Amino acid sequence: MKPCxxxxxxxxxVLLGAVAYAQSAIEGRVELPRARATxxxxxxxxxxxxxxxxxxxxxxxxxxxxxxxxxxxxxxxxQMAQKDLMFVPTLLPVQVGTRVEFPNLDDTYHxxxxxxxxxRFDLGRYRADERPIPxxxxxxxxxxxxxxxxxxxxxALILVLATPHFAVTSEEGRYRLAAIPPGRYVLKAxxxxxxxxxxxxxxxxxxxxxxxxx
Amino acid sequence: MKLRHLxxxxxxxxxxxxxxxxxxxLRETLSVSSADGQIGARLSGTLDVESYHFQxxxxxxxxxxxxxxxxxxxxxxxxxxxxxxxxxxxxxxxxRGFDSSDENVRTRLDEYAxxxxxxxxGRLNLQIGKFATVVGNWVQRHGSWxxxxxxxxxPYENLTGIWExxxxxxxxxxxxxxxxxxxxxxxxxxYADKHLRSPMIWGPSYASGLAIFGEFGRLTYAAEMKxxxxxxxxxxxxxxxxxxxxxxxxxxxxxxxxxxxxFGLSASTGxxxxxxxxxxxxxxxxxxxxxxxxxxxxxxxxxxYWQVWLEAYRARFENPRIGHADTFAGYAExxxxxxxxxxxxxxxxxxxxxxxxxxxxxxxxxRDTWRLDVAPSYRLTPQLQLKLQYSYQExxxxxxxTRQTFATQATLRF
Numbered sequence: 001m002k003p004c005x006x007x008x009x010x011x012x013x014v015l016l017g018a019v020a021y022a023q024s025a026i027e028g029r030v031e032l033p034r035a036r037a038t039x040x041x042x043x044x045x046x047x048x049x050x051x052x053x054x055x056x057x058x059x060x061x062x063x064x065x066x067x068x069x070x071x072x073x074x075x076x077x078x079q080m081a082q083k084d085l086m087f088v089p090t091l092l093p094v095q096v097g098t099r100v101e102f103p104n105l106d107d108t109y110h111x112x113x114x115x116x117x118x119x120r121f122d123l124g125r126y127r128a129d130e131r132p133i134p135x136x137x138x139x140x141x142x143x144x145x146x147x148x149x150x151x152x153x154x155x156a157l158i159l160v161l162a163t164p165h166f167a168v169t170s171e172e173g174r175y176r177l178a179a180i181p182p183g184r185y186v187l188k189a190x191x192x193x194x195x196x197x198x199x200x201x202x203x204x205x206x207x208x209x210x211x212x213x214x
Numbered sequence: 215m216k217l218r219h220l221x222x223x224x225x226x227x228x229x230x231x232x233x234x235x236x237x238x239x240l241r242e243t244l245s246v247s248s249a250d251g252q253i254g255a256r257l258s259g260t261l262d263v264e265s266y267h268f269q270x271x272x273x274x275x276x277x278x279x280x281x282x283x284x285x286x287x288x289x290x291x292x293x294x295x296x297x298x299x300x301x302x303x304x305x306x307x308x309x310r311g312f313d314s315s316d317e318n319v320r321t322r323l324d325e326y327a328x329x330x331x332x333x334x335x336g337r338l339n340l341q342i343g344k345f346a347t348v349v350g351n352w353v354q355r356h357g358s359w360x361x362x363x364x365x366x367x368x369p370y371e372n373l374t375g376i377w378e379x380x381x382x383x384x385x386x387x388x389x390x391x392x393x394x395x396x397x398x399x400x401x402x403x404x405y406a407d408k409h410l411r412s413p414m415i416w417g418p419s420y421a422s423g424l425a426i427f428g429e430f431g432r433l434t435y436a437a438e439m440k441x442x443x444x445x446x447x448x449x450x451x452x453x454x455x456x457x458x459x460x461x462x463x464x465x466x467x468x469x470x471x472x473x474x475x476x477f478g479l480s481a482s483t484g485x486x487x488x489x490x491x492x493x494x495x496x497x498x499x500x501x502x503x504x505x506x507x508x509x510x511x512x513x514x515x516x517x518x519y520w521q522v523w524l525e526a527y528r529a530r531f532e533n534p535r536i537g538h539a540d541t542f543a544g545y546a547e548x549x550x551x552x553x554x555x556x557x558x559x560x561x562x563x564x565x566x567x568x569x570x571x572x573x574x575x576x577x578x579x580x581r582d583t584w585r586l587d588v589a590p591s592y593r594l595t596p597q598l599q600l601k602l603q604y605s606y607q608e609x610x611x612x613x614x615x616t617r618q619t620f621a622t623q624a625t626l627r628f
Contacts, residue, residue: 036242036245037242037245037246037247037254037256038245038247038251038254039245039254039256040245040247040254040255040256040293040294040295041293041295042258042291042293042303043293043301043303043329044291044293044303044305044325044345044346045346045353045354046354047336047339047427047428047429047434048336107473108473109473109516113554113596114554115234115554115555115593115595115596116234120554120555121554122519122551122553122554122555124517124518124519124551125473125516125517125518125519125521126517126518127472127473127474128473145234145238145596147596152258152627153256155238193235193238194235
């Protein structure tokens with residue numbers, strides 16, 4: 001499977017199963033927390049010139065449909081890049097079994113690692129032109145905090161989900177899940193590691209359900 | 215609360231299931247920024263507890279008459295970005311002395327600097343304040359979290375016979391200060407004047423002054439004008455003397471052919487005597503006649519789970535009465551990450567001394583020394599690291615001609 005480009009990630013995830021249930025959808029809005037302080041890079045003993053110094057990092061949420069869904073027959077592949085001393089994206093939901101590539105698009109080393117219980121790994125230091133791009137397969141549902149051993153301000157989250165139906169909200173909190181098979185589910189909104197809101201929903205054929213998470 | 219109890223409490227908190235999330239939230243709490251994101255500040259730090267076990271007299275820059283030492287240290291960093299062009303940083307430490315010692319706990323402002331980067335390409339950066347030297351490649355990893363070892367490499371901590379408080383008047387005095395005239399060697403005498411002696415480069419050398427640095431493609435340059443020589447003690451680093459009258463000028467030029475390799479050349483020159491030593495200087499001479507001249511070469515390599523660093527220095531301590539006293543020092547250091555959390559490092563260090571004229575002949579003015587350091591480390595969490603170090607050193611004819619040092623270090627990062 002061809003890797004999804006980073007901007008197209010949300011579209012990629014929502015397109016799963018779109019052929020069978022083109023008209024069923026859930027959309028709405030999640031109330032997001034206040035924006036966090038911007039990142040300040042530690043430049044004490046280095047010359048840091050490119051980007052990343054004052055980028056905003058708006059809060060986003062992941063909305064997903066909890067239920068008993070089969071694993072994909074062909075594992076998906078997505079990317080979380082390192083660019084301008086930041087992770088892009090900083091929040092990445094994936095289905096269990098997805099392979100995530102970590103391309104280094106900077107002209108400096110990174111050392112990506114995670115000690116999270118859901119996935120423990122360390123990719124070491126690799127050049128931008130090395131192939132294959134270092135990657136990891138995420139097999140256990142849960143939250144994985146990804147860090148850089150060299151740049152301590154860099155942090156990203158990978159939310160490993162046992163469902164193919166998920167979407168990252170916009171910065172305004174808006175989301176849309178399309179191609180949902182009819183049925184009863186629990187719709188969840190992951191806001192941060194301590195805040196997950198949920199609502200029972202029933203999806204009927206060819207209808208768009210509106211669910212807000214205040 | 216005893217230090218041991220405090221550390222057990224920290225260990226329990228840091229390894230608790232929710233600790234990773236707690237420290238990430240703490241990090242957000244310790245960050246502030248303006249609404250438009252143009253101004254931001256962040257507090258961070260490390261809490262270290264080190265223990266040392268060694269034979270008397272204490273090695274390197276460890277100051278205690280005992281054979282064991284517990285050394286706690288809190289370092290708090292403040293990084294502030296003011297728009298794209300200004301960057302301000304400071305480091306405050308609470309510990310028992312800049313170097314490990316048995317003294318009372320005190321608080322110090324070790325580093326502070328304002329950086330101005332007029333362009334966005336990084337070609338020109340100007341910095342003023344009290345900050346680490348641009349010389350060599352060890353400074354970038356001298357913090358307890360980044361350093362694979364607990365102690366510094368030999369060039370940065372092995373004490374020579376040079377004092378910065380008194381000018382050497384004869385070769386015999388220099389040999390005596392290097393403890394070469396003690397027959398048989400005497401450990402108590404070797405320790406007695408330890409606080410007066412200087413290494414080739416004193417740790418990261420947080421002296422005060424100005425720096426200019428930047429990069430042009432694969433070339434990096436850095437130059438600084440500071441108030442103290444590389445060998446100067448921490449007491450001489452403060453911004454209160456020496457910058458205008460007797461500055462130390464240092465520079466480093468580095469070439470990075472690719473991400474893996476980095477080759478650097480460094481040089482430094484400046485008076486190694488502090489102004490208080492003026493009365494001990496013979497008539498007709500001044501501080502400028504007692505210069506430390508250092509040239510150095512450094513190489514670093516990193517790829518996948520390997521990291522390698524090499525540095526080699528030659529330092530010349532000029533003395534108009536006895537001529538030049540030269541010393542050579544270097545080390546090779548390799549780190550390998552065996553698992554995501556377990557790493558190991560090994561370092562070979564060597565320092566040799568040139569000859570000076572003495573009693574109608576020539577003889578070295580210090581004892582040639584070599585040391586092997588081995589240090590495994592384990593990161594329990596992204597915020598908590600445990601490190602061990604074993605060092606074996608040989609210094610023939612010293613009070614301890616073979617020396618073994620065991621050290622442990624626990625670091626909590628926030």
